[in-house]
Amino acid sequence: MARATTLTIDLDAIAHNYQIAKARAPAQQALAVVKANAYGHGAIDVARKLEPDVPGFAVACIEEAVELRDAGVRKPILLLEGFFTADELDYICRHNIWTAVHNDFQLDAITSANLAEPVNVWLKLNTGMNRLGFSPDAYRLAYQKLKDHPQVSGITLMSHLTSADNLTSIETRRQVERFNSVYRDCPTPRSIANSAGTMKHPTALQDWQRPGIILYGSSPFTGKDEIQARLKPAMTLTSEVIAVHELQPGEAIGYNGTWVCERPTRIGTVAMGYADGYPRQAKNGTPVLVNGQRTQLIGRVSMDMLTVDLTGLDAGLGSAVELWGKNLLANEVAPWCDTISYTLFTGITRRVHRKLKCCEGH
Numbered sequence: 001m002a003r004a005t006t007l008t009i010d011l012d013a014i015a016h017n018y019q020i021a022k023a024r025a026p027a028q029q030a031l032a033v034v035k036a037n038a039y040g041h042g043a044i045d046v047a048r049k050l051e052p053d054v055p056g057f058a059v060a061c062i063e064e065a066v067e068l069r070d071a072g073v074r075k076p077i078l079l080l081e082g083f084f085t086a087d088e089l090d091y092i093c094r095h096n097i098w099t100a101v102h103n104d105f106q107l108d109a110i111t112s113a114n115l116a117e118p119v120n121v122w123l124k125l126n127t128g129m130n131r132l133g134f135s136p137d138a139y140r141l142a143y144q145k146l147k148d149h150p151q152v153s154g155i156t157l158m159s160h161l162t163s164a165d166n167l168t169s170i171e172t173r174r175q176v177e178r179f180n181s182v183y184r185d186c187p188t189p190r191s192i193a194n195s196a197g198t199m200k201h202p203t204a205l206q207d208w209q210r211p212g213i214i215l216y217g218s219s220p221f222t223g224k225d226e227i228q229a230r231l232k233p234a235m236t237l238t239s240e241v242i243a244v245h246e247l248q249p250g251e252a253i254g255y256n257g258t259w260v261c262e263r264p265t266r267i268g269t270v271a272m273g274y275a276d277g278y279p280r281q282a283k284n285g286t287p288v289l290v291n292g293q294r295t296q297l298i299g300r301v302s303m304d305m306l307t308v309d310l311t312g313l314d315a316g317l318g319s320a321v322e323l324w325g326k327n328l329l330a331n332e333v334a335p336w337c338d339t340i341s342y343t344l345f346t347g348i349t350r351r352v353h354r355k356l357k358c359c360e361g362h
């Protein structure tokens with residue numbers, strides 16, 4: 001009695017994937033990155049599931065941390081971009097939030113504020129991303145200012161890798177070298193590895209890893225690698241066939257007729273469109289599963305629907321459709337949409353019904 005368009009989240013898969021990341025450096029720590037609503041998987045559900053196993057979480061901004069605190073999540077939460085205005089500091093120091101400090105504004109705000117509790121700072125070094133962080137010289141000065149400051153309870157040296165997913169690039173090695181050379185003057189705990197760094201760059205394994213995408217079961221590499229084989233996809237996006245048409249050669253499908261049938265074609269219309277978060281950029285040929293059988297998208301994705309080739313398939317009205325998930329990797333779909341699994345996951349909209357795998361059948 002409802003549109004079938006559904007996102008199913010497997011929290012056990014996320015717990016499993018966390019252990020895969022953790023096992024890379026069992027004696028060290030791994031924060032679970034749950035920014036952007038846990039990459040579209042539901043930050044509260046994911047954080048509650050992982051909380052017994054993790055030392056803490058990472059989010060982008062205070063709004064995301066407040067959501068978790070209001071839901072009763074107690075472990076430390078790191079703000080990866082730090083705070084944006086000084087008035088956030090009061091909440092930060094009262095709620096066990098850790099903050100990145102990447103610019104002079106944040107540095108001055110902490111040293112000049114009158115805080116109820118000292119804050120835990122992740123002082124960010126720019127090692128080559130050229131997005132956030134202090135240059136090495138500015139870092140050393142910032143470190144001196146914070147080192148013995150009464151309003152600072154601890155400092156972690158933090159940076160971010162630009163190319164860890166590219167195993168032929170030498171950039172990771174260069175970044176880790178810059179990172180370690182600053183560490184020699186500023187000996188504190190260190191953190192540089194994202195998922196790709198955690199899985200494939202032993203020199204990037206430092207005191208704290210920060211895995212994100214692999215928690216959700218998607219390899220940061222090609223998606224057909226040995227790491228993918230050990231991960232469990234946590235998000236499955238499904239719908240159903242709501243109309244079937246038999247078309248003759250020469251007939252076109254959908255807006256602007258971007259697919260013209262060359263042979264008698266049986267098409268299925270699926271209740272899934274770009275307003276649900278399925279990318280409009282998906283090209284003819286994008287893989288789709290119907291009743292577990294592999295077929296392809298044909299015709300342009302519209303706001304509420306898309307069309308697939310059912311010719312020769314055991315499928316019809318009401319057939320189950322998987323757009324990506326357990327049986328069709330997001331990493332396989334993403335290149336057909338000129339993107340990566342991260343944007344597929346974070347793009348699902350609120351019109352899509354969400355359910356947890358444990359509640360299937362209810």
Ligand SMILES: *Cc1c(COP(=O)(O)O)cnc(C)c1O
Nearest residue numbers: 033080160194195210211212213
């Ligand atoms: C998002 C993010 C991560 C996690 O990256 P993945 O590629 O998803 O593992 C780690 N560190 C920082 C600073 C981030 O912004």
